Amino acid sequence: MEVAEVTTKDVLDVRGLVRRYGDLTAVDGVSFHIRAGETYGLLGPNGAGKTTIISMVAGLIPANEGSVRVAGLDMTPSETEAKRIIGLVPQELAIYPDLTARENLKFFGRLQGLTGKDLTRRTNEVLELIGLSDRAGDLTKKYSGGMKRRLNIGIGLLHRPALLILDEPTVGVDPQSRNSILESVERLSVEGMAVLYTTHYMEEAERLCDRIAIIDEGRFQAEGTRDQLITLTGGVDRINLRGGGSTSRAAEALSALPAVQHVDSDGAGLMLTVSDGPTALAGIVTGAGDAGMSVTSVEIVRPDLESVFLHLTGKALRD
Amino acid sequence: MYGLWTMVANDLRQRIRDKSVFIFSLIVPLALMGVLSLVFGGLGDDTVDLQPATVVASADDADQLGAALLGAVESLEIMDVTIKRAPAADVRDEMQASGAELGIIIPEEFSDAVLSGQAASVQLVQGSDATLESGVLISVVQGAVDQIAAGTVTAAAGGIAELPHQDLATLAQQAAAGPPLLTLTEGQAAAEQLSPRGTLVAGQAGLFLMFTVGFGVLGLLAEREQGTLARLRSMPVTAGTVITAKACTGFILGVAATTVLLTAGSRLFNVSFGSPLVVAALILCVATAATSLTFVVARLVRTAEQANVAQSILAMVLGIAGGAFFPVQGTGFAATLLDLNPIGAFIRGLGISAGGGTLNDVMGPVAVMLAFAAVGLVISRFLPDWGAQA
Numbered sequence: 031m032e033v034a035e036v037t038t039k040d041v042l043d044v045r046g047l048v049r050r051y052g053d054l055t056a057v058d059g060v061s062f063h064i065r066a067g068e069t070y071g072l073l074g075p076n077g078a079g080k081t082t083i084i085s086m087v088a089g090l091i092p093a094n095e096g097s098v099r100v101a102g103l104d105m106t107p108s109e110t111e112a113k114r115i116i117g118l119v120p121q122e123l124a125i126y127p128d129l130t131a132r133e134n135l136k137f138f139g140r141l142q143g144l145t146g147k148d149l150t151r152r153t154n155e156v157l158e159l160i161g162l163s164d165r166a167g168d169l170t171k172k173y174s175g176g177m178k179r180r181l182n183i184g185i186g187l188l189h190r191p192a193l194l195i196l197d198e199p200t201v202g203v204d205p206q207s208r209n210s211i212l213e214s215v216e217r218l219s220v221e222g223m224a225v226l227y228t229t230h231y232m233e234e235a236e237r238l239c240d241r242i243a244i245i246d247e248g249r250f251q252a253e254g255t256r257d258q259l260i261t262l263t264g265g266v267d268r269i270n271l272r273g274g275g276s277t278s279r280a281a282e283a284l285s286a287l288p289a290v291q292h293v294d295s296d297g298a299g300l301m302l303t304v305s306d307g308p309t310a311l312a313g314i315v316t317g318a319g320d321a322g323m324s325v326t327s328v329e330i331v332r333p334d335l336e337s338v339f340l341h342l343t344g345k346a347l348r349d
Numbered sequence: 350m351y352g353l354w355t356m357v358a359n360d361l362r363q364r365i366r367d368k369s370v371f372i373f374s375l376i377v378p379l380a381l382m383g384v385l386s387l388v389f390g391g392l393g394d395d396t397v398d399l400q401p402a403t404v405v406a407s408a409d410d411a412d413q414l415g416a417a418l419l420g421a422v423e424s425l426e427i428m429d430v431t432i433k434r435a436p437a438a439d440v441r442d443e444m445q446a447s448g449a450e451l452g453i454i455i456p457e458e459f460s461d462a463v464l465s466g467q468a469a470s471v472q473l474v475q476g477s478d479a480t481l482e483s484g485v486l487i488s489v490v491q492g493a494v495d496q497i498a499a500g501t502v503t504a505a506a507g508g509i510a511e512l513p514h515q516d517l518a519t520l521a522q523q524a525a526a527g528p529p530l531l532t533l534t535e536g537q538a539a540a541e542q543l544s545p546r547g548t549l550v551a552g553q554a555g556l557f558l559m560f561t562v563g564f565g566v567l568g569l570l571a572e573r574e575q576g577t578l579a580r581l582r583s584m585p586v587t588a589g590t591v592i593t594a595k596a597c598t599g600f601i602l603g604v605a606a607t608t609v610l611l612t613a614g615s616r617l618f619n620v621s622f623g624s625p626l627v628v629a630a631l632i633l634c635v636a637t638a639a640t641s642l643t644f645v646v647a648r649l650v651r652t653a654e655q656a657n658v659a660q661s662i663l664a665m666v667l668g669i670a671g672g673a674f675f676p677v678q679g680t681g682f683a684a685t686l687l688d689l690n691p692i693g694a695f696i697r698g699l700g701i702s703a704g705g706g707t708l709n710d711v712m713g714p715v716a717v718m719l720a721f722a723a724v725g726l727v728i729s730r731f732l733p734d735w736g737a738q739a
Contacts (some may be wrong), residue, residue, distance in 0.1 A: 085579075088583040089582070089583060090579055107582070116583065118583035122575075123575070124577045128367050141355060
């Protein structure tokens with residue numbers, strides 16, 4: 031897929047990124063860019079190549095082909111200037127269990143170049159932001175999973191990076207902490223930070239991301255805003271009819287309706303692909319009854335990113 | 350450099366906080382030293398306290414050389430000697446009665462016989478128990494008789510040369526009373542071995558140094574396993590800085606632990622390793638050599654468990670081969686290999702230092718340890734980084 035227009039406000043510019051492991055091409059020609067204040071999502075199932083892309087963007091591993099530029103600076107494993115601009119929140123917890131939250135923050139802050147009062151002030155601010163001020167002096171090995179996750183994110187934010195990279199930050203997090211993390215990311219975006227966010231949770235991508243790339247088997251399948259991606263499915267809804275009786279006659283009758291594009295049948299009922307499901311629903315239920323089907327339940331499924339992924343790859347996002 | 354020392358300080362804080370470094374670097378080796386010392390009881394008693402001895406002697410008071418011989422025995426500095434006089438026939442009885450260690454029977458006209466070049470025999474009678482003291486006394490008498498014998502030989506040579514009788518006597522007296530032509534001076538050679546206890550302390554310090562510096566590489570693998578290595582590599586520090594920080598941590602812990610072990614060991618086991626400056630140089634060199642080995646281990650292993658096993662094997666092999674538990678000697682190629690062992694070199698260096706050696710004297714062991722470090726670093730550069738591929 032072609033890269034979108036690049037502007038001078040781009041914080042991240044990725045072009046033609048390729049990464050191979052032996053015969054396996056984990057990332058195959060990926061291009062995208064992120065502007066300041068924009069949250070960009072990489073949505074795909076586990077093993078799609080999201081973390082490999084993150085690793086190249088953060089300068090952890092080199093790309094076999096292509097380039098990564100952060101605020102105009104080349105990013106490779108040996109570059110240090112570009113790394114001052116990014117903040118990485120790895121998928122795995124990356125904190126020291128035998129240090130306190132404050133010690134963890136100060137250590138990574140020093141490595142990012144913060145010193146003296148500036149370091150102390152930012153440490154306190156971040157502790158406040160992630161809600162750990164009252165536990166700042168405790169060893170992190172005594173923290174709950176959610177607290178560790180919040181600290182994991184806080185370390186990435188400490189030096190106010192222009193680009194924050196979050197790799198599946200809510201995996202294994204309780205709902206309360208998850209919501210807290212998502213709120214934090216929303217706030218950072220509003221404050222002007224560019225955010226690269228990977229997830230396999232459709233809801234998170236829909237809630238947070240201004241633009242989303244759908245990735246599978248190392249390739250971008252599609253990229254755009256949520257609404258742009260939805261249109262890729264043709265904008266159709268799905269209606270699931272559950273019940274008994276003469277489902278085969280009902281399927282035949284419903285196929286003739288103008289709004290119905292496709293009808294599938296399984297042992298439990300019918301699954302219809304329709305345009306404008308809410309409007310067509312009454313006629314469909316009536317038609318099914320007239321054809322001899324006793325309808326026990328009806329479900330309208332509006333198109334979402336899951337549908338887009340299914341439409342593009344032929345498999346579910348969580349497969 | 351700021352990043353490097355920030356990481357070193359962070360590592361040291363964690364190592365001190367988790368206390369394992371104290372257990373493996375100080376408590377275990379000190380305990381092991383104590384146990385080994387008990388197992389090999391009597392190890393390292395370097396000094397022997399000789400007990401006072403009694404000698405029963407038969408000699409003519411007017412005999413000049415006989416008196417000189419007994420004087421030599423009585424004036425021994427290393428032990429108190431009491432000489433009891435008795436007639437020649439009563440010497441054995443008197444020995445039995447007094448429990449004397451030695452009896453000396455000097456014949457009548459002993460001096461005249463010597464000075465005229467004739468044969469003369471001094472008879473020694475050892476006590477019922479062959480003690481260390483009696484052995485020392487016999488050696489002293491033997492030495493004195495040998496010197497007196499030089500007088501006899503001189504007089505005999507003068508007789509062959511047909512010198513006047515008076516001149517013969519003068520010559521013989523001078524030869525007997527003069528200093529020996531060849532003297533053996535006991536001293537401490539530069540390549541002197543450590544005492545058994547000194548070897549035990551030095552060997553255990555060297556052995557556990559291999560474990561202690563391993564905390565550096567273990568730290569690197571722990572970072573990898575707990576995910577912080579990825580975060581470190583996303584920071585504005587080079588990969589080389591991260592590895593160097595781990596090596597510095599291991600090195601500092603190694604130097605500190607070895608210094609404490611040698612200090613504590615020398616106090617507990619009453620051994621001295623000589624000049625602190627020389628010992629410090631040796632500690633720095635052996636810690637450098639051991640640290641270089643951790644770079645090799647870091648390349649070859651993928652997990653902390655593997656690193657532990659590899660480090661333990663290397664420590665035991667090098668420690669045992671270096672003489673950490675008992676002296677190991679070889680010939681030919683094996684001897685060369687043993688000489689190149691940094692722990693062996695460390696123990697040799699401490700032996701030289703303990704014998705009064707200076708920095709110049711320990712240059713050999715120092716060179717071995719630094720060469721080992723250089724080879725370790727070079728090898729690690731060319732090994733594939735299996736750990737990073739994990």
